[in-house]
Each structure stands twice: as structure tokens, then as C-alpha cells.
Amino acid sequence: MKLVKMVTIMMLKIAKNRINEFLAALKEEYTLYAPTSNGVTKFEKIEDLTSICFLPNRTDISLKSIFFPPKQKFFRWKRGEMGYELEDYLDGEEKKVIFGARGCDIRSLKILDMYMRGEFSDPYYEKRRKNTIIIGISCDYPRESCFCSAFGGMVPEDGYDLWFTDIGTHYFVDVGSDIGKELISLGFFQEASPEDLRKKKRRIEKVQFEIERRTRIDLCEVKRCSQEIKKKSQDEIWRELGEICLCCGKCNFVCPTCHCFDVRDIPSFDGSEGYRIRVWDSCHLYEYAKTSAENFRKEKHARVRYRVYDKFVFPVMRYGVYACTGCGRCTEVCPAGINLREVLRRLVE
Amino acid sequence: MRNPYLPEVVPIREVIEETCDTKTFRIATHLLFNPGQFVELSVFGYGEAPISISGGGDGYLDLTIRAVGNVTNRIHRMKAGDYVGIRGPFGNGWPLEKAKGKNLLIVAGGIGLAPLKPVVEYVCRHREEFKMVTLLYGARRPSLMLFKYKFREWEKFMDLLLTVDEPEEGWKGHVGVVTTLCDKIKHRSDTITLMCGPPIMMKYTSMVLIELGFPPSEIYLSLERNMKCGIGICGHCAVGGVYVCRDGPVFSLNKALRFIEKPHEVQGVLD
Known part of the structure; x- marks a missing residue:
């Protein structure tokens, strides 16, 4: 409802044929990230504006790798006089603009922030995350796997600086922050009419309705659903899923909120120097919970259950929110055909 | 902002051979723990x-390490x-304050004695507090x-009950798993128990x-x-909605029971 309030303050739109001018102006000052396609759609640093892909809905690969790359150097170590010299690799400080983020992308950043910028802050994430301007955009229609309506809907309440909605020849523009107001002053925007506002609302309602029709699960009562799932730790569904899950970890990698990592050393040939890196890890892999004494999640069903719990039970206990955005990427990539929406429906029924 | 991923580079001051697969590394550092x-x-x-800290003193820290993996075999x-x-140091540590003025039971299995050694040494120095x-x-x-070479000293301050699973020549003590010694504990009430060992030992001993x-x-x-x-x-290290590194590694059994799958299994699966 915050959206409506914003609109009464400022009703703006931008002509579609001026978008490139606007982005070019931003690119002068910021590093621009936007969706591109190379068979797989993902967010990439934009050098040439023509490479931007105007997609109807979310990208295949989530935003998280901009802030939390699949492989990231922590520091370089080099043997020296006094043992080892360390050279920190904190990087990615550039001022960024992300254009074309979806509601699920924006919500996923809020969830990642909760894990990575909490009591203990992750400096590598923090450095990439700050100074980021986000320009979001409403989806034209949902993907088959989408169910964001279960987690707050297509338009997030906050977390964006500008929000665009396609209304034909123009994008309707909502301003979500003071930085958003500054961007408006760049001069590419014009006042929107009440008719534009109606068009925007209709557009959003239509897509939202379409997502809800597909989803048909009411996860709005956050606490209740979480408790339902918590009660099902011994349900036979886990054995069933354990039978079919390949434990390949694809769902972890495409998930915009999965943030597990492993820490490794990459030494040079003679071992006199090398890098300490982190790489994405997956709770579905056999080795994940192995210690010197025991593997705590040896069985596949335990690992499948763990991931569902770590999205829908544990974060609710700890932070009071679901760690799922309903983007449906895990369902889309699963080679065993596990549909998270169906799993949830069975669990809360 | 201090970068929590950057280690302090420190020299090994001394290496103490403990058993055929375990050594204590005395590291020169002023880290407090x-x-x-x-x-x-x-x-x-x-x-x-x-690696848990097995002792420390003026300008050093002891790490007692069993060679089981890549890093530990190399060191x-x-x-x-x-x-x-x-x-580091990371984690919460033992609730020693709670044990003051009460009976104290320390239960260790195998390498599990390492994180408990600082407690034993604290007791030796401040025996009157318990x-x-x-x-x-x-x-x-x-x-x-x-730490066999420490037993004689420790015995002066506490009841030392030892047991082995398989005896060897010259062993005159008790034979059997840790649980078979439990009825020899002279105190029941008003006791704080601190335990560390293999999961299976902690499970049965707790029962x-x-x-x-x-x-x-x-x-x-x-x-x-x-x-x-x-x-x-x-x-x-996530288990049942807690992070063992940050919220633990020490948990009361009461709390541990809440986040594990089967109440009778102390270190469990669901997580």
C-alpha cells in the first residue's frame, strides 16, 4: 500500500524511446548491470546498451552473483620473511545501477542482507552491496514456475529506488527512495495522468492474478505455514523426495537466497604463494555436513528436508521471514522434476 | 571495519607429541579466549x-589436533x-559462571578432552569456587x-575417573564405555555437567x-x-535453526533437544 502513497506524491512516466538515453546518462556515472541473453539470461555489466535484453519476466540466473560471486578471492598469501604476507582482495566497490530487477530479485537482496549484513557483516558482500541503485520493473506475465504472490507479490513494498511498469508507449514510474528522486531530476521523466495510473494498476492486477491462479497456495499467514511445515519433519514426503532427488545442488546455485560457501586455498605450483577463495557450496551435496566424527546428513531425504526447512522454518524462527521469494528457479532447473510449489502445497494442506 | 576472514599469521612455538595421531601445537599469539x-x-x-582451544597462557595458545583431514595432516x-x-576466537564457550558454587562434572571422550582442558586447568587454579x-x-x-602427564596433578583437585574401550598391557584401570562409569559419580544434585566427545558417546552418556x-x-x-x-x-554448521559456530558450540541438552529430530538422540539429523 506504500506504493499508492508514493504515487499520490509523484506520478511520473518515461517514454520507452527515451530509456536508452536515460540509461546512457546513468552509465556515465555508474556501472550499469542489466539482463543480457546468451542462451541463458542473467545480469551482466553493460558496456554496450544494445546488449540489454528487455525480458517479459525474471532472468534465468539470479542477481546474487553480482554481490556474492560463485568464486571469490578473499586474499593472496605469499611466503615472506615473517611467515606469510597477506594482501586483501576486497573489491567491487564501484557505484552500481541495476536496471531491470524484478520483485523477487529485490526481495532476495533483502534476505541476503539479513544473513550477510547482520550482527556479523561479511565485508566482501558489504562492499559490493553498498552504493547500489536499483531500478525495478513489473513483469509482463509470469513464468510457469513463478509463485511470488505467496511471498508478497510482484511489486515489492520497498527496496527499490525506481519502479517501472509497462503501460504501452511509456513506463509508469514509482519512486521508492531519495536517490530515486535524484534520478528523476535527470530530466527524462514526465508527469503521468490518472489514466496512466489506472493502466498501471490494471496491468499489475492482471499479472498478479495470473500468478495467484497458478500458485493457489496461501502462504500469507507466514507463521502458521511455517509451523505446519515444522510439524511435518517425520512426514513420508521426505523419503519420497529423497528417492527422486539427485542431490546435484542445482537448486542451491540458482536460488537467489542460498548463500552457503566453502573456503579453499589455491596454491601456486611451488606452494610459495596462493589465494584463499570462497566458492558456492550446496547443502544437497554429500560432503556438506561432514565432520571428522560423523556425517550429520548422510541420507538424501535429510538433505532435501534441510533445504526446505532452511527456507521456510529456520529463518522464520530466527528472523521472522521466509527465505524464499517464489521465483521458481529451483523448480525450473530441477533435473528430477521436483516442484517446490507442489511440495509446499502438500506440506501445508 | 575489521575483516573477519583475514587470519593473523603466527609462528608455532612448540610441538608436543600427545599420541600416535595427536599433537599439541603451541601458537605464539596474544589472542584471549x-x-x-x-x-x-x-x-x-x-x-x-x-580447532578448539585446549589451553593458553602468556603469549601463547594451545591447539590439540588429531590428524584426520587435509589441514590437520599437513600441520x-x-x-x-x-x-x-x-x-577467532569464535563461539560462546563453557558456562563456567553457572558452575561456580556448584558441583562440576566434566565428561570427555577421546579428543573431546581438548576443549575441556582449559576448564580442568581453571578448576585447578580456582578450586575453591566449586x-x-x-x-x-x-x-x-x-x-x-x-594429557596423561597431567593426570597426577589434576587428581589433586578432582575425582579422576578413567576408562578405555580396549585395554592394553599394563592398564590396571576400568574397561568399558564412558557410561559404565556414570554410577561412580559421587554427586547428583546441584551439578553442572560439561560434556564433549563423539556424537554417539554424548548421546548415550546424556541418556x-x-x-x-x-x-x-x-x-x-x-x-x-x-x-x-x-x-x-x-x-x-547450521542445525535446527541455530548456527553452532555463533550460537554454540556449547548448548544445554535442553536446548539441543529442541532443535534435533528425535528427542533421545543428542546430536541428531534434522536439522
Whole structure:
């Protein structure tokens, strides 16, 4: 409802044929990230504006790798006089603009922030995350796997600086922050009419309705659903899923909120120097919970259950929110055909 | 902002051979710690491993390490003067304050004595702060017992109950798993229990202690997980909505029962 309030303050739109001018102006000052396609759609640093892909809905690969790359150097170590010299690799400080983020992308950043910028802050994430301007955009229609309506809907309440909605020849523009107001002053925007506002609302309602029709699960009562799932730790569904899950970890990698990592050393040939890196890890892999004494999640069903719990039970206990955005990427990539929406429906029924 | 992933590069001051597969590395550092906390040990070129602190003093820290993995096997080949990295300390540590003025039961199995050694040493230095103190220690074989050279001193301050699974020549003590010694503990009520050992030992010992009337809220366990970051981000130590590295590694049995799958299994699956 915050959206409506914003609109009464400022009703703006931008002509579609001026978008490139606007982005070019931003690119002068910021590093621009936007969706591109190379068979797989993902967010990439934009050098040439023509490479931007105007997609109807979310990208295949989530935003998280901009802030939390699949492989990231922590520091370089080099043997020296006094043992080892360390050279920190904190990087990615550039001022960024992300254009074309979806509601699920924006919500996923809020969830990642909760894990990575909490009591203990992750400096590598923090450095990439700050100074980021986000320009979001409403989806034209949902993907088959989408169910964001279960987690707050297509338009997030906050977390964006500008929000665009396609209304034909123009994008309707909502301003979500003071930085958003500054961007408006760049001069590419014009006042929107009440008719534009109606068009925007209709557009959003239509897509939202379409997502809800597909989803048909009411996860709005956050606490209740979480408790339902918590009660099902011994349900036979886990054995069933354990039978079919390949434990390949694809769902972890495409998930915009999965943030597990492993820490490794990459030494040079003679071992006199090398890098300490982190790489994405997956709770579905056999080795994940192995210690010197025991593997705590040896069985596949335990690992499948763990991931569902770590999205829908544990974060609710700890932070009071679901760690799922309903983007449906895990369902889309699963080679065993596990549909998270169906799993949830069975669990809360 | 201090970068929590950057280790402090420190030299090994001394290497003490404990058993055929375990050594204590005395690391030169001024890091302060609470008994029960751990550090992330770096062996450059091999990576990091979480290691509990088994002692410390003026300008040094002891890490008692069994050679089981990449990092630990490599450090076993290192000697005094070689450099390693440490970061930490991490975790909450043992609730020693709660034990003051009460009876104290320390239960250790195998390498599990390492994180409890700072507690034992604290008791030796501040014996008057506790009522009866018992150390119950079990190992697979007599030759695998850690810190044997300290036993005579420790005995002056506490009841020392030792047991081995398999006796060897010259062993005159008790034979059997740790649980078979539980009825020799002279105190039941008003006791804080601190326990660390293999999951199976902690599970059965907790069951026996509960049967003997020790309340689960006063039994504390140190859980082992393969922590990669130490600050609750990497996910490896997550169990039932808690991070062992940050919220633990010491939990009361009461609390541990809440986040594990089967109440009778102390270190469980669901997680």
C-alpha cells in the first residue's frame, strides 16, 4: 500500500524511446548491470546498451552473483620473511545501477542482507552491496514456475529506488527512495495522468492474478505455514523426495537466497604463494555436513528436508521471514522434476 | 571495519607429541579466549579447519589436533618456527559462571578432552569456587589418552575417573564405555555437567545421566560441525535453526533437544 502513497506524491512516466538515453546518462556515472541473453539470461555489466535484453519476466540466473560471486578471492598469501604476507582482495566497490530487477530479485537482496549484513557483516558482500541503485520493473506475465504472490507479490513494498511498469508507449514510474528522486531530476521523466495510473494498476492486477491462479497456495499467514511445515519433519514426503532427488545442488546455485560457501586455498605450483577463495557450496551435496566424527546428513531425504526447512522454518524462527521469494528457479532447473510449489502445497494442506 | 576472514599469521612455538595421531601445537599469539571457544586454523596452501582451544597462557595458545583431514595432516608435518594463520576466537564457550558454587562434572571422550582442558586447568587454579568436581574421561585405548602427564596433578583437585574401550598391557584401570562409569559419580544434585566427545558417546552418556537424575537443563554439550566461516554465514554448521559456530558450540541438552529430530538422540539429523 506504500506504493499508492508514493504515487499520490509523484506520478511520473518515461517514454520507452527515451530509456536508452536515460540509461546512457546513468552509465556515465555508474556501472550499469542489466539482463543480457546468451542462451541463458542473467545480469551482466553493460558496456554496450544494445546488449540489454528487455525480458517479459525474471532472468534465468539470479542477481546474487553480482554481490556474492560463485568464486571469490578473499586474499593472496605469499611466503615472506615473517611467515606469510597477506594482501586483501576486497573489491567491487564501484557505484552500481541495476536496471531491470524484478520483485523477487529485490526481495532476495533483502534476505541476503539479513544473513550477510547482520550482527556479523561479511565485508566482501558489504562492499559490493553498498552504493547500489536499483531500478525495478513489473513483469509482463509470469513464468510457469513463478509463485511470488505467496511471498508478497510482484511489486515489492520497498527496496527499490525506481519502479517501472509497462503501460504501452511509456513506463509508469514509482519512486521508492531519495536517490530515486535524484534520478528523476535527470530530466527524462514526465508527469503521468490518472489514466496512466489506472493502466498501471490494471496491468499489475492482471499479472498478479495470473500468478495467484497458478500458485493457489496461501502462504500469507507466514507463521502458521511455517509451523505446519515444522510439524511435518517425520512426514513420508521426505523419503519420497529423497528417492527422486539427485542431490546435484542445482537448486542451491540458482536460488537467489542460498548463500552457503566453502573456503579453499589455491596454491601456486611451488606452494610459495596462493589465494584463499570462497566458492558456492550446496547443502544437497554429500560432503556438506561432514565432520571428522560423523556425517550429520548422510541420507538424501535429510538433505532435501534441510533445504526446505532452511527456507521456510529456520529463518522464520530466527528472523521472522521466509527465505524464499517464489521465483521458481529451483523448480525450473530441477533435473528430477521436483516442484517446490507442489511440495509446499502438500506440506501445508 | 575489521575483516573477519583475514587470519593473523603466527609462528608455532612448540610441538608436543600427545599420541600416535595427536599433537599439541603451541601458537605464539596474544589472542584471549574463553574455555570452550575455537579458532579457524589456516595452513596456507591447504585451507582452514575449526580447532578448539585446549589451553593458553602468556603469549601463547594451545591447539590439540588429531590428524584426520587435509589441514590437520599437513600441520602434523610442521615444526616449531613454521607459520600458520588463526582467526577467532569464535563461539560462546563453557558456562563456567553457572558452575561456580556448584558441583562440576566434566565428561570427555577421546579428543573431546581438548576443549575441556582449559576448564580442568581453571578448576585447578580456582578450586575453591566449586564444590565437588569429577572428571570422567574415556578413550579407545590407554595409549590414545591425551594429557596423561597431567593426570597426577589434576587428581589433586578432582575425582579422576578413567576408562578405555580396549585395554592394553599394563592398564590396571576400568574397561568399558564412558557410561559404565556414570554410577561412580559421587554427586547428583546441584551439578553442572560439561560434556564433549563423539556424537554417539554424548548421546548415550546424556541418556544415562538423565536416568540418574541430572536435569537436562544443567547438562552442556559442545557440538562439532565443519565450520567454514565461524560467524554464522557459510551455513555449514547450521542445525535446527541455530548456527553452532555463533550460537554454540556449547548448548544445554535442553536446548539441543529442541532443535534435533528425535528427542533421545543428542546430536541428531534434522536439522
